[in-house]
Amino acid sequence: MSGLKLVNVKKSFGAVEVIRGVDLEIADKEFVVFVGPSGCGKSTLLRLIAGLEEITSGELYIGEERMNEVDPSRRGIAMVFQTYALYPHMTVRENMGFALKFAGRPKAEIERQVGEAARILELDPLLDRYPKQLSGGQRQRVAIGRAIVRHPDVFLFDEPLSNLDAELRVHMRIELARLHQELKTTIIYVTHDQVEAMTLADKIVVLRDGNIEQAGTPLDLYDNPDNLFVAGFIGSPK
Ligand code: ADP
Ligand code: MG
Numbered sequence: 001m002s003g004l005k006l007v008n009v010k011k012s013f014g015a016v017e018v019i020r021g022v023d024l025e026i027a028d029k030e031f032v033v034f035v036g037p038s039g040c041g042k043s044t045l046l047r048l049i050a051g052l053e054e055i056t057s058g059e060l061y062i063g064e065e066r067m068n069e070v071d072p073s074r075r076g077i078a079m080v081f082q083t084y085a086l087y088p089h090m091t092v093r094e095n096m097g098f099a100l101k102f103a104g105r106p107k108a109e110i111e112r113q114v115g116e117a118a119r120i121l122e123l124d125p126l127l128d129r130y131p132k133q134l135s136g137g138q139r140q141r142v143a144i145g146r147a148i149v150r151h152p153d154v155f156l157f158d159e160p161l162s163n164l165d166a167e168l169r170v171h172m173r174i175e176l177a178r179l180h181q182e183l184k185t186t187i188i189y190v191t192h193d194q195v196e197a198m199t200l201a202d203k204i205v206v207l208r209d210g211n212i213e214q215a216g217t218p219l220d221l222y223d224n225p226d227n228l229f230v231a232g233f234i235g236s237p238k
Contacts, residue, residue: 002063002076002153002186003028004049009058011044018044020210021058026188026203031180033197034190035233036207042190045207046156049188050079062154078147079156082163086131086142093118093127096145113149120182121145121175137168141175148183157189161196169193176200194234198222206230 004026011019019041026032034042047053049060051072060067067075086095096117097110118124121141131139140160147155157176161169173196180187180200191197197204198218206213206221206229214221214230225231 005061007059009048009060010056011048011053012056018210022212024212026186029184029186031187031200031202033201033204034207035197035204040207041210042207043158046158046188046190050077050156051075076153077156078150078152080144080147080160082159084143086139088131091128091130092123092142095142096149099146099150117145117148136164137172140164152185154186159190159192162192173199206233
């Protein structure tokens, strides 16, 4: 069970409240997409869920467990960022296995996990290459592979495709949809791209100024946007 529940979650940096009381339920294995203008709090919300920032007030549950004070390493979450740093002196195989090796897992287990992630991401032919021998899209797949080997219950993606060119984004979008099918995990995905949101999401959450403006299925929001702000974000005629 890896649904999430946020109850009146707030976050302030100093005197500035940037998350202003978010209530949100995410079902187990749901693919949820956060959209909203730059600075509205999308990354902060992901970081609160991952435990990279402390919640100022409110409650966070993952599955049945209250997670407010739980260490990030024990939340069953993996996060993939827009800018991802692979270790340049390690092969793809070593990059993907590094977290497990660092955790002291046995060699056979590391090999098995890396092998499975490589199969899912179609990285088998690239396992012995170094990052500088890879394209942007291949590197991003390795970054996702590093997260997969840890078998997280929940994946958080913060604009993972925004550094890729348009053609590659389309390809990666299809890959991500397949990944969700195959891994059967809960995914929270931040994007600026309307098409990504419309095609990937079970549920879209439109954020504005630290609040949820509207949440619903892509079709709900497209057909019945509450206001022009929401309509503007999911491409309905104004
Ligand atoms: P988004 O990802 O939607 O563009 P962010 O979550 O990065 O937005 O930022 C939301 C707001 O919080 C912005 O006004 C940003 O300047 C502020 N903010 C984010 N992180 C910090 C921080 N560590 N210290 C102070 N302000 C921050
Ligand atoms: Mg951001």
